[in-house]
Amino acid sequence: MNFASDNVYGVHPRILEAVVAANQPLTDVPYGHDDGAQACEAALSRVFETPVRAFLVLNGSMANSLALSAMSPPFGGIFCHEGAHIQTDECNGPELFTGGAKLLTLPGEGNRITPQAIERRLRHFVHGEHGARPSVVSITQATELGTVYTVDEISALGATARAHGMRLHMDGARFANALVSLGCTPAEMTWKAGVDALSFGGTKNGGMILEAVVFFDPALAEDFLFRRKRAGQLLSKGRYLSAQLLAYLHDGLWLDNARQANALAQALSRGLALVPGVRIAQPTQANEVFALMPVALCGVLQALGAVFHEWPVDGIDAGMTHVRFVTSWATPMADVSRLIALAQQASARGVDGDD
């Protein structure tokens, strides 16, 4: 019963097979100039229905940092949610790779930012060169709280960014989960809504090392080979990366995996919602379930072998805790059912916080 994260699960068999197959032929061109790398760019261009520039990198944090470094000068300011992964979980990587840009954090329901919040903050930027120069709006889709921006919300943020001379970046560590949740096309969720650059993540959704930076504006890609190399994100044996992305996109594997993970999250969310003392804290729109539950219940579940994280938020009632469950393409449905059953039993035994 491991719901700690989608990244605790291994690699999808079809992707692993592709890695093994990449061991032939005997030799290949190194350092990102293999045929596979070009095939990846072509495949992503088909996915997005427009010619994109795409570069394989080694993890999602770096997809973000490098995308941002192409969009913001070192004296720039990057608007994001105060709970954004780039702010809370990348150990100052964005600051390092942008050369010192500042993350300007905003509050917002469900880890979503709004044009209004950006506008309000911009009113404080009246000092010319004394403050950071607003340069990028960065959003996470799906968010770190498992919610999803609608296409209209993204479009509104894109318009706000452009109106102030800024660019729009999307952290798509769980891009596929958001996409199948909305039921729109990749194009609609990105460049048609004003997204200039995307961190396209696949590691959490069945890959081993499966991340790409996708630029919809080719001007942003101009120096990217230098940026990637300097940042230590270029592998000599790149064929093992490109093979993964090609297998991932092939025959809809990426969408199937995401649908499966989302369906499990829905099942888990519905089941937990019925447990006395438990409250689903966020709309379950992708593959993450956030819930408030009694500390005692949380402890019982963990003692019974359920693996998941407490997720600190402010303003929780005493005796309650906020927890996160993440499902993946590989999470056994039996684990979901068992977790729900255990929670119901424990709650019935009186660990629902009311005693």
Add this chain to the structure above:
Amino acid sequence: MNFASDNVYGVHPRILEAVVAANQPLTDVPYGHDDGAQACEAALSRVFETPVRAFLVLNGSMANSLALSAMSPPFGGIFCHEGAHIQTDECNGPELFTGGAKLLTLPGEGNRITPQAIERRLRHFVHGEHGARPSVVSITQATELGTVYTVDEISALGATARAHGMRLHMDGARFANALVSLGCTPAEMTWKAGVDALSFGGTKNGGMILEAVVFFDPALAEDFLFRRKRAGQLLSKGRYLSAQLLAYLHDGLWLDNARQANALAQALSRGLALVPGVRIAQPTQANEVFALMPVALCGVLQALGAVFHEWPVDGIDAGMTHVRFVTSWATPMADVSRLIALAQQASARGVDGDD
């Protein structure tokens, strides 16, 4: 009637004389190794009643950035108020000179942070190396809103910092104004309350270029000569800097200047408080007066020649604006009186926002 900032006023005559006098003898040792530089360290040690390490730098922003760079690793997190000068007015300098440390901003009344706010935020740092490593608490004394931390408040922040393995930094761009406001000793307001490093500012209080980084913990000063040189904060003709600091500290000039500026602010604050439609927005504890007033009144005053800044804050009623008046050692008392009189007359004529 210039209340735009204390830095719009020139240099105190005694400091200017010291600069002129520094032109003799014909030659001096360059690059910060002049006798004056050592005399500055000795003078500050007397002021603080303990041996300090002190280094002259070229402006207050750099005093902050360099002090922070000695206190935080590049992967560190620096707690400060969301309206702190290091966050809003130094164009990512702290990010540059620390090598990419992250400013962790906190809300707080009167631009003051509290131990509680720090503790609350620290609860989110549960990820090991995934988030920034909390390294420094930085406070501004007096704050950017003209308020002053009490010695007890500073001590509590110092204790909180130490309890979490962090250091305490004080941005003292208006150190003297805060000091005379509290009526305590420099030692009581700094190292005795747990301050490890201080940006000691004098430019706003009568200097030309009069800033120093003061370390109460000598270990922090170990590499500082390299840090200052690398950062471009070392002058070849350093004698013109050390002369300023020595004149500033001589015979209480720094305290006299601050008392005069604070007294003018008190007079202005009391006068404006009586103007219908005007509300003093922050306690006037140093040399800055913040007020809410009708937009129309603000416009009239500016049209009549009063120079001051609107200071954006959220949540103001329509038709009202938030403004800042700064007084200095050199601000004519007549200007203060005239501003009050003009505001009263304008208000009486009906530009008080009620029409």
Add this chain to the structure above:
Amino acid sequence: MNFASDNVYGVHPRILEAVVAANQPLTDVPYGHDDGAQACEAALSRVFETPVRAFLVLNGSMANSLALSAMSPPFGGIFCHEGAHIQTDECNGPELFTGGAKLLTLPGEGNRITPQAIERRLRHFVHGEHGARPSVVSITQATELGTVYTVDEISALGATARAHGMRLHMDGARFANALVSLGCTPAEMTWKAGVDALSFGGTKNGGMILEAVVFFDPALAEDFLFRRKRAGQLLSKGRYLSAQLLAYLHDGLWLDNARQANALAQALSRGLALVPGVRIAQPTQANEVFALMPVALCGVLQALGAVFHEWPVDGIDAGMTHVRFVTSWATPMADVSRLIALAQQASARGVDGDD
């Protein structure tokens, strides 16, 4: 006939099998805290006959940059050969990750630096904080020209470094090739000779992504988890990395692979040396052969399907070129024989530069 680099060859079957096997069990602890990561540290401690701190990273450039960042302050100076990989082939990565340290390049035969060259350069560092502070000596073993430092040479460099308060770093991208060439123990070639930190490379020698930073002084490792995360060198699914290193060290695979590559290089070197017009330019001590040959001969070989790089050096006679051949554990012996035969035939036909 691909001699372009050892990294154009794929992954050794036993390492690939280990990657596949790592897909079980279903879940594992992410972000470098898998059991495999600890097993790697233990295995390397056995290899080096001393407790080491070891961290998996994603490529050799980053092993270098991150090791250096732990050894040098941003205002430091890093002595290395003017042809060192960190100077010529890492696109300013060392500058980025050290926060701006300066590489102080030295000449030297066979890309080897000497204590004398370091001492000579240090004589220019008389300015206190005006120059970089000498902090690290970095050597490559085997060098970029396929030569190998003897243990005595390393010891002498270690002594020189220590005498000046510096640390000694070894770039071991081809560590195994150098080791089997010298016939000494890993301990003798590293910490016993004064090496403080090692970039332990295995990608070129049969791995897919197989690189580690090894610290012999645990103090250098203190903040390394933060450094690695910030630098984007931490994978979520770390088990696929640790599996590689364990397979690599198991049952001497790493040494067998290196012996095979070195033997092929010896065969190639001996064969080419007999070709009229060709001169072996460096002693062949690891798995690289550098030769001077007529431009015409070089063109013929490439036209016949031999893949290798011209390697620019100064001072070559007109009509001649300097070329590099790299052999790997997987290079077919038949390719070596064929290349020699083709060179002999071409030379006999008169493309030896003498016509």
Add this chain to the structure above:
Amino acid sequence: MNFASDNVYGVHPRILEAVVAANQPLTDVPYGHDDGAQACEAALSRVFETPVRAFLVLNGSMANSLALSAMSPPFGGIFCHEGAHIQTDECNGPELFTGGAKLLTLPGEGNRITPQAIERRLRHFVHGEHGARPSVVSITQATELGTVYTVDEISALGATARAHGMRLHMDGARFANALVSLGCTPAEMTWKAGVDALSFGGTKNGGMILEAVVFFDPALAEDFLFRRKRAGQLLSKGRYLSAQLLAYLHDGLWLDNARQANALAQALSRGLALVPGVRIAQPTQANEVFALMPVALCGVLQALGAVFHEWPVDGIDAGMTHVRFVTSWATPMADVSRLIALAQQASARGVDGDD
């Protein structure tokens, strides 16, 4: 008898008077937006006979670092002489402010680089993004060895830079000394010869803090206000800087000062050349004299009160040392005469190294 540097001398009286005069009127616009700052740009445009963008900064090192940061990306390479001030005396400042660009050092007579040396080095840049991207050629005029590039030499370097997509930067810490030495116009020595950006120094030639970055290509200036502020090079009370530059340029003061310094250097050079055992090591073309002399003679002169630096160079005969004498606008002619006389007397007494 202080020949340690031109910066050991104080401020020219006319510049000091201008600083004092800048204390009126009572208030001025802060942060570089004073009328004086604009007047400086206009005055420099007249000096250079073309509209320039000019920004006051606080020292010559930062003029260099900030100019370079506008000309090179962080992944760029900056060609300069191995003895250039940016390489040897700015403590990694260029690396910091460019975000990690690499200085690519070249040898060359008299600290001058040549197009040939650049071309030779560029031949090694065959790796695409693996090496730094060549971005800037930086020269010092006059050089750190007191020599001067001719206009033709500068033009040739400008052409080489452009041919390879690079920019040309001139470190003009001793710009005036070089200018009067050549007898050409400022335009001829800069933009007409292909210089894109200039560090225009005046501190060594009579200023207190008198440095500007001058851009001949306005595109390079686009973000400079942000760069300067972020780097901590913006003063609040900027009027005291602009007053210095205006006084410096007024009525030819800058040229008169430079002529005087150069004339003293000529006198010193001619006098020392006649002392047995002393050899002038570089052509004396500006205000610095480099000489080889017996160690014993050097010690005698220092014991007699002459202040100057030994200047390490390689390949000196045993018993000899390489020394530097710098003259300034304020160096007493009597000191020059006395130094020569003392050297002659000491030499006559037998401390010429032949004993």
